[in-house]
Amino acid sequence: MQVKPQEPKAVQIREMFSRIAPRYDLLNHLLSLNIDRHWRRVTVGLLAPVLARPEAKVLDVCCGTADLALALGRRARARIIGVDFSHPMLVTARRKAERHERNVGLAEGDALRLPFSESEFDAVTIAFGLRNLVDREAGLNELHRMLKPRGSVAILEFSQPAFPLFRQLFGLYFQFILPRIGGAISGSRPAYEYLHDTVQAFPSPASLVRMMQSTGFSEVHYRTLSGGIAALHLGIRA
Numbered sequence: 626m627q628v629k630p631q632e633p634k635a636v637q638i639r640e641m642f643s644r645i646a647p648r649y650d651l652l653n654h655l656l657s658l659n660i661d662r663h664w665r666r667v668t669v670g671l672l673a674p675v676l677a678r679p680e681a682k683v684l685d686v687c688c689g690t691a692d693l694a695l696a697l698g699r700r701a702r703a704r705i706i707g708v709d710f711s712h713p714m715l716v717t718a719r720r721k722a723e724r725h726e727r728n729v730g731l732a733e734g735d736a737l738r739l740p741f742s743e744s745e746f747d748a749v750t751i752a753f754g755l756r757n758l759v760d761r762e763a764g765l766n767e768l769h770r771m772l773k774p775r776g777s778v779a780i781l782e783f784s785q786p787a788f789p790l791f792r793q794l795f796g797l798y799f800q801f802i803l804p805r806i807g808g809a810i811s812g813s814r815p816a817y818e819y820l821h822d823t824v825q826a827f828p829s830p831a832s833l834v835r836m837m838q839s840t841g842f843s844e845v846h847y848r849t850l851s852g853g854i855a856a857l858h859l860g861i862r863a
């Protein structure tokens with residue numbers, strides 16, 4: 626059954642991702658020069674203790690074509706579930722999961738009303754998803770609600786490099802080059818302009834720490850990746 630987001634803006638976001646789904650993986654790896662794989666590997670590495678537990682359950686929210694869910698699955702004895710509200714993204718994800726991983730399941734669902742029981746998961750991840758939610762605080766609350774007490778959250782998201790020259794160069798690439806290439810290959814330039822705009826508007830790593838703390842996460846910390854292009858935030862459900 627198709628998920629029906631409540632907000633018109635969320636419907637637009639879902640349609641945008643559904644349009645670019647067939648070319649999403651190709652563009653992700655091309656536009657990031659494959660660095661995105663490294664970011665996912667770091668995320669998986671930091672969750673290694675929970676992934677090693679055969680009875681553990683891990684939820685990857687906004688899983689898209691399941692790159693992170695599959696990377697988690699490769700290292701895990703735990704059960705991994707990826708959830709996303711775009712059907713075409715999940716079609717690609719299913720194809721990949723059938724080829725590679727038996728311990729990865731996929732579900733269609735809205736990150737703001739996740740179709741799972743409270744406290745069901747030992748860890749919850751979200752990669753490049755929080756930025757796209759129409760209500761980020763509600764999204765953080767849902768991530769928190771899904772976790773067992775002492776469960777871990779990992780939030781991987783684009784950020785802004787701290788070093789001024791790198792920040793400027795990266796800004797130019799993101800604003801002018803990336804939408805052209807993304808638009809030409811996916812046929813949807815607005816999706817890649819939207820990427821630039823949402824990264825600009827996303828809270829700084831320190832602000833996200835505060836938001837996570839006010840949601841109820843403890844032991845919140847982050848590390849920047851690739852000179853600050855991305856940031857990985859970690860926390861625990863107290």
Ligand SMILES: C[S@@+](CC[C@H](N)C(=O)[O-])C[C@H]1O[C@@H](n2cnc3c(N)ncnc32)[C@H](O)[C@@H]1O
Pocket residue numbers: 630635638639642643653686687688689690691692693708709710711714734735736737751752753754757758759
């Ligand atoms: C930039 S992609 C990231 C996909 C994947 N996590 C990755 O690392 O490549 C963002 C994904 O979030 C999904 N998404 C956005 N808002 C959502 C929501 N409210 N509920 C579920 N999925 C959502 C989109 O459909 C899209 O697949």
